[in-house]
Amino acid sequence: MIKDITIGQFFPGKSPVHRMDPRVKIVLTMVFIIMLFVADKIWGLLIGIAFTVFAYAISRIPGKMILKCLKPIVPIIIFTAVLNLFFIRTGKKLFEAGFILITDDGVNTAVFMVVRIICLIVGTSLLTYTTSPIDLTDAIERLLSPLKLIKVPVHELAMMMTIALRFIPTLIEETDKIMSAQKARGADMETGSIVKRARALVPVLIPLFVSSFRRAEELALAMECRCYHGGEGRTRMKQLKVSCVDFVAVAVTVVFFAGIIVINHLV
Amino acid sequence: MAVIKTENLSYVYGEGTPFRKIAVDNVNIEIEEGEFVGVIGHTGSGKSTLIQHFNGLLRPTSGKVFVDGEELWKDKSKLRALRFKVGLVFQYPEYQLFEETVYKDIAFGPTNMGLSRDEIDRRVRETARMVGLSPSLLEKSPFDLSGGQKRRVAIAGVMAMEPKVLILDEPASGLDPKGREQILGLIRDYHKTTRNTILLISHSMEDVAKHSSKILVMNNAQVFCYDTPQRVFHRANELEQMGLAVPQITRVFNRLKARGISIDEDVYTVDFGRKLLLERLKKE
Known part of the structure; x- marks a missing residue:
């Protein structure tokens, strides 16, 4: 059923990673991405893997979640591996048959890229696993707030995102209800050609649009009734605060990063 | 059966x-x-x-x-x-209306059943009359109607399929009290004329x-x-x-019983209660 779709992948918990300031988490995730691309020796990459595993271990996210986030990118992983394996023609020859030529450089790069992509996805997924969508938008708003100086409507964008996130479950429920109602009137959404099925969605989409507009109007009115007038001078109930955990996290990341740079130069 | x-x-x-x-x-x-x-x-x-x-x-x-x-x-x-x-009318059925005209919306179910045009036309007009929608409304957009009217259009959309249940x-x-009476009245009339099974939550x-x-x-x-x-x-x-509660009139009669006024039967509608009381008063 449509209700089974999970939006966002937040996994509530009380681990140190969960308790970190979302702003720090976002920044460290970016540092982590840079780290993976700075590492160009195998030992450096191993440190990257170690960092990912370490982060997952202390966040107590179950291991099967790692597999879950990798599932959608399997085609990309395979594509990258194949591309690197067959199209890099430098280095020692390992195998040749007709126009196929596999070299040790090719194998190296292929493995390197695959490991890098996996680490990238798994590592960044940790951010969404341990941070609620609302905290994320909050943090993004704060991180982007300097852009206000060049007249970017940061608060409005963040508010739009928050509202969108808040209404996703509501809309799913509504879609479910309307679909049931139309099915009860004999609408057939499961069989027929693509064109027929697309047309069968009209009786669902129109009521959905109508109710979305109605909801938007009601929400706008409710917000105005509570004197909402944009982000200026607005205070927050939940203040973001950098605490002890964040300093430790930054320190750990710096140590790993330094390790990678040192290894790059030594080996 | x-x-x-x-x-x-x-x-x-x-x-x-x-x-x-x-x-x-x-x-x-x-x-x-x-x-x-x-x-x-x-x-x-x-x-x-x-x-x-x-x-x-x-x-x-x-x-x-x-x-x-x-x-x-x-x-x-x-x-x-x-x-x-089995026709099913959901809660707040007016939110499922989507066609350009009331006529087309009521015809949605019968069309899905693959009926002939004449049969669809007959059913649409008949159910519209049954739920008290004037023929002039049939060519209007359902989104221009009042809340009570929309509700009746949605119910007509299911009734037009002539389900056994x-x-x-x-x-x-x-709905307001008048709207409530109207809707329940039309359901009762529908039951009387068609003798189809009704389930009312x-x-x-x-x-x-x-x-x-x-x-x-x-x-x-x-x-x-x-x-x-x-x-x-x-x-x-x-x-x-x-x-859950029992009807108010049942509560009144239960209190009367508790006060020692003997009433043999269970009363759950006002009409029946009135009849019973009047008979009793006449006897005394």
Whole structure:
């Protein structure tokens, strides 16, 4: 059923990673991405893997979640591996048959890229696993707030995102209800050609649009009734605060990063 | 013959997750043809989930559902045809309107049934008249109508399919007293003229008492009882314990009994109560 779709992948918990300031988490995730691309020796990459595993271990996210986030990118992983394996023609020859030529450089790069992509996805997924969508938008708003100086409507964008996130479950429920109602009137959404099925969605989409507009109007009115007038001078109930955990996290990341740079130069 | 029958019907939400919840628990029920059944039960008692099984919108976790003697889900290709036998009007049905004109919206169900144009036209005009929509409204956009009118268009959309069983989930909620009376009145008239089976979910004990020939009480995902209004409201104490009320007039008469005025019968409609009291006063 449509209700089974999970939006966002937040996994509530009380681990140190969960308790970190979302702003720090976002920044460290970016540092982590840079780290993976700075590492160009195998030992450096191993440190990257170690960092990912370490982060997952202390966040107590179950291991099967790692597999879950990798599932959608399997085609990309395979594509990258194949591309690197067959199209890099430098280095020692390992195998040749007709126009196929596999070299040790090719194998190296292929493995390197695959490991890098996996680490990238798994590592960044940790951010969404341990941070609620609302905290994320909050943090993004704060991180982007300097852009206000060049007249970017940061608060409005963040508010739009928050509202969108808040209404996703509501809309799913509504879609479910309307679909049931139309099915009860004999609408057939499961069989027929693509064109027929697309047309069968009209009786669902129109009521959905109508109710979305109605909801938007009601929400706008409710917000105005509570004197909402944009982000200026607005205070927050939940203040973001950098605490002890964040300093430790930054320190750990710096140590790993330094390790990678040192290894790059030594080996 | 029972038009709707269930055998050990159970339904579980979110099987295999921490959110597992039994919504319908081992329900065995037989609803006879032509019955007007009032369905009551407090919020979350499983009544909405139960009725969605009657036309195959939900697939039972275990157990069987029979409509008109045929088992739903036995042959999936037949499901759609069986679905036309049981019309389901959801709560706030006006939110499902989508066509350009009222006429087209009422015709949506019959068109899906693959009927001829003349037959569709006849049904649309007939049901529109039955729910009290004037012919001039048929060419209007459903979005231009008033709330009560929209509700009636939506109900007409299901009635036009001429189902053997019509199920309505709180058809009068959110309407003013006049609108309520109108909707319930048209359902009663529909029942009188077609003699089709009706299932009416309602929170108003007065409405249920006034219209139904049988009452189905749901409690904690199970059928608490399925009986005539008289026998159901006789168990006032049990009903109140599960957070349901009995009609106000029944409460009045129960108080009278408690004060030592002997009244033999259970009273659940005002008309009947008045008759009883008048007879008694005449005797004295």
